[in-house]
Amino acid sequence: MASHEFAATSLLLATLLLLELCLCQIAPEIMPEFLAPLENHTVIQGREVSFTCVVNHLQSYRVAWIKSDSRAILAIHTHLVAHNPRLSVTHNGHNTWKLHVSNVQKNDSGTYMCQVNTEPMLSQMGYMTVVIPPDIMDETSEGLVAHEGGNIKLRCVATGSPEPNVTWKREDGHKIVLRENGQKKLLEKYEGEQLELTGVLRQEMGTYLCIASNGIPPTVSKRYAVNVQFQPSIKVTNHVVGAPVTKNVTLQCIVEASPQAMNTWFTDKGEKLLPNDKYSMSEAPINHYSWEMNLTIRSLDKGDFVGYVCSSENALGKAEGAVRLQELELARDVYQTTSAPGTQSRPNDLRPNRKKQQQQGSKSSRRKFSQRHHDSGGGGGGGGGDDDDNQGGLGVGGEYDGGQGQGQDNELLTSSNSGNSLGHSSTQTMDGGGASGGKNGHQRVGGSAGSGNQQQQQHRNYDKPRSSSYPGSGSIGIMLRATTSLGSLQMLAMIGIASRIL
Numbered sequence: 001m002a003s004h005e006f007a008a009t010s011l012l013l014a015t016l017l018l019l020e021l022c023l024c025q026i027a028p029e030i031m032p033e034f035l036a037p038l039e040n041h042t043v044i045q046g047r048e049v050s051f052t053c054v055v056n057h058l059q060s061y062r063v064a065w066i067k068s069d070s071r072a073i074l075a076i077h078t079h080l081v082a083h084n085p086r087l088s089v090t091h092n093g094h095n096t097w098k099l100h101v102s103n104v105q106k107n108d109s110g111t112y113m114c115q116v117n118t119e120p121m122l123s124q125m126g127y128m129t130v131v132i133p134p135d136i137m138d139e140t141s142e143g144l145v146a147h148e149g150g151n152i153k154l155r156c157v158a159t160g161s162p163e164p165n166v167t168w169k170r171e172d173g174h175k176i177v178l179r180e181n182g183q184k185k186l187l188e189k190y191e192g193e194q195l196e197l198t199g200v201l202r203q204e205m206g207t208y209l210c211i212a213s214n215g216i217p218p219t220v221s222k223r224y225a226v227n228v229q230f231q232p233s234i235k236v237t238n239h240v241v242g243a244p245v246t247k248n249v250t251l252q253c254i255v256e257a258s259p260q261a262m263n264t265w266f267t268d269k270g271e272k273l274l275p276n277d278k279y280s281m282s283e284a285p286i287n288h289y290s291w292e293m294n295l296t297i298r299s300l301d302k303g304d305f306v307g308y309v310c311s312s313e314n315a316l317g318k319a320e321g322a323v324r325l326q327e328l329e330l331a332r333d334v335y336q337t338t339s340a341p342g343t344q345s346r347p348n349d350l351r352p353n354r355k356k357q358q359q360q361g362s363k364s365s366r367r368k369f370s371q372r373h374h375d376s377g378g379g380g381g382g383g384g385g386d387d388d389d390n391q392g393g394l395g396v397g398g399e400y401d402g403g404q405g406q407g408q409d410n411e412l413l414t415s416s417n418s419g420n421s422l423g424h425s426s427t428q429t430m431d432g433g434g435a436s437g438g439k440n441g442h443q444r445v446g447g448s449a450g451s452g453n454q455q456q457q458q459h460r461n462y463d464k465p466r467s468s469s470y471p472g473s474g475s476i477g478i479m480l481r482a483t484t485s486l487g488s489l490q491m492l493a494m495i496g497i498a499s500r501i502l
Contacts, residue, residue, distance in 0.1 A: 009130060030057045032116050035095070038126035043104050045132045045161075051099045053114035053124070061116050065089065065099045068111035068125060073101065105160065106130050134164035134212035136222045146200055146232040154195040156210030156222060164212040168195045171207035171223065202258065205288050227408065228289075231317025232257035234310060242328035245300050251323045253293040253310035254286070261314035265295045268307030268322070302327070420457050 035054040037115075043049045055063060065074040074082045075089040082199045088100045101108055109130045115123040137157040144151045158164040168190040170176055175186040197204060205228040213219040235254040243249040255263060265273040265281060273279045273295065284292040293310050305327045309318045 030059075032056065032058045032061050032118060032122055034114075034124050036120070038109065038112070038114055038124045040127045040129075041271050042129045042131060042469075045106060045130050048100070048102045049104055049128060051112050051114070051126055051128075052100075055097070055114075055116060056095055058116065061118055061170070062114045063097045064117065065097075066113040066115055068113045070110070096484050101128075106132065112122045113329055130161070130216075132159070132161040132220060133216045134158050134160035134218055134220050136210060136212050144225060145227045145229065148202055148228050149199055150228075152197045152226055153201055154197070154208060154210070154224050154226070156193055156212070156224075157194075157209075158193070158212035158220075160212070160213050160214045160216065164214040166190065166193050167191050167211045167213075169209045169211065171209050174203075174206070176208075177201075177204050197226070200226070200228050202230055202256065202289050205232055205258065206230065218326055227258065229258050230289075231315060232261045232312035232314055232319040234312055234319045234321035236310070236321040236323055240324050242325060242326045243300055244328050244330045245302065247300055248296060248298045248327065250298060251295045251297070251310075251325065253312075253321045253323070255291050255293055255310075255312045255319075256289050257291075257312055257314050257319075258289045259314055260291075262313040263291070263293050264311045264313075265293070265399045266311060268309060273308075297325070300316075300325075300327075367447040372493075454472055 033056050035056055036052075038051055038053060041049045041051070051065075053063060053065075062077045064076045068070065072082060074080070074084075074087055076093050077090055080087060080089060086102045086104075087219070090098045090100070097114070099112065109128055111125050111127050113123050115121055135158065137159065143184075144152060144154070154168070156166050156168075158166050165403060167189070168176060175188060176188070176190050176195070177197070177200075178185040195208065205226050208224045208226055209221050211219060211221045228440060233256045235256075237252040237254065241249060241251060255261065263283060267273065273281070275281055278298055280296045280298075282296075284294070284296045286292060293312070295308065295310070297304055305325050307322055307324045309320055309322055311318065311436075313319075326363045327418065
């Protein structure tokens with residue numbers, strides 16, 4: 001009996017030893033592990049973002065998503081726990097789990113955890129930062145209108161994450177003017193939500209830009225229109241304007257006014273001018289507060305040569321400027337000369353090989369001035385002729401110390417002396433010097449005694465004789481006159497050119 005019990009006990013011990021030996025040969029359990037860290041994300045509000053968790057050897061364990069800062073369980077394995085339609089989870093069937101967040105909002109920022117329910121728990125975390133591009137509150141800035149010398153405050157409130165930086169600039173590129181404690185500063189830009197302009201002048205009116213930026217595109221801006229009001233002022237470009245009859249002329253005034261003024265043209269007698277076939281008015285902007293006022297008068301006649309007034313008026317006042325239109329009499333492009341029958345008039349009578357044809361006349365000169373005609377003359381070479389009505393004359397004399405002169409009219413008044421000289425006359429009259437003389441009808445041309453050639457010819461420019469061939473001295477006198485319809489005002493200019501030919 002005792003032997004049977006001993007045998008049973010030995011068998012049990014052998015079995016236990018064998019079982020222990022088998023248990024020692026079984027491999028230990030492999031725990032889950034993360035293959036990559038959970039990434040951090042910076043995402044613009046409204047976009048979509050995903051967290052990816054890769055776990056090896058998960059076996060029967062489960063993956064959970066948790067919002068760490070709120071300790072809220074978002075999802076377990078592929079089952080969504082949180083009641084948030086913007087959240088979703090996916091699994092690729094192997095070792096990758098993803099948490100998706102769509103239409104990201106500012107309150108989605110924070111720490112997200114991927115956790116495996118081992119003992120102890122296995123987890124890793126990633127951070128999501130939600131950024132917001134800058135935006136400018138649609139506020140109506142007060143005090144955008146001020147009288148010249150007043151103050152204006154501009155306020156620009158911007159939102160965004162991170163907090164935006166606000167900068168002010170002028171749209172036209174001019175500098176911002178700041179005045180503090182009697183000091184004036186000119187700035188390309190100014191930083192701050194509020195821009196205060198003190199003692200503003202008309203030059204500071206215009207558009208100011210508020211620019212908000214925080215490094216998150218896009219940068220935004222808002223335009224603020226600054227208006228400075230003042231009464232009109234007028235600057236006249238030319239107080240006196242001259243023009244000939246039958247021509248067109250434009251009178252101009254520069255107007256500065258804010259708010260924009262009503263601009264009108266009058267005659268100096270108070271007659272308001274209206275657009276028609278005779279008058280046309282136009283305005284052209286120069287800047288925010290300046291305009292050109294233009295009055296065009298067509299086909300001038302004698303009655304148009306009067307004074308004109310440009311007027312500008314707004315709610316703050318009125319200004320006027322005066323322009324006087326004067327008649328400018330221009331010489332006519334009609335030229336004619338006469339010579340005695342049987343003689344020949346040549347445009348190159350001053351050539352060196354021309355023979356002397358008359359004796360040197362007595363030297364004389366005289367001048368006579370009047371409102372409508374003027375005589376001038378000089379002694380020297382012979383020459384002269386009769387001119388028709390409304391024609392001036394040209395006296396040329398003094399070839400080889402004395403010779404035949406030629407008569408020819410021109411637009412300028414000229415007198416000739418002895419020696420080599422050229423003379424051109426305008427509608428003003430003149431005396432042709434030399435041994436011969438002449439006269440015309442409406443305009444007079446006189447000269448010293450002598451015979452002259454009579455022949456009609458078109459005006460030609462005479463070549464100046466060479467200095468080596470013609471000793472003597474000569475002078476050319478040129479006289480112009482402009483008359484106006486205002487009284488008997490005359491403007492007379494005379495140019496004298498004297499030369500000695502060696």
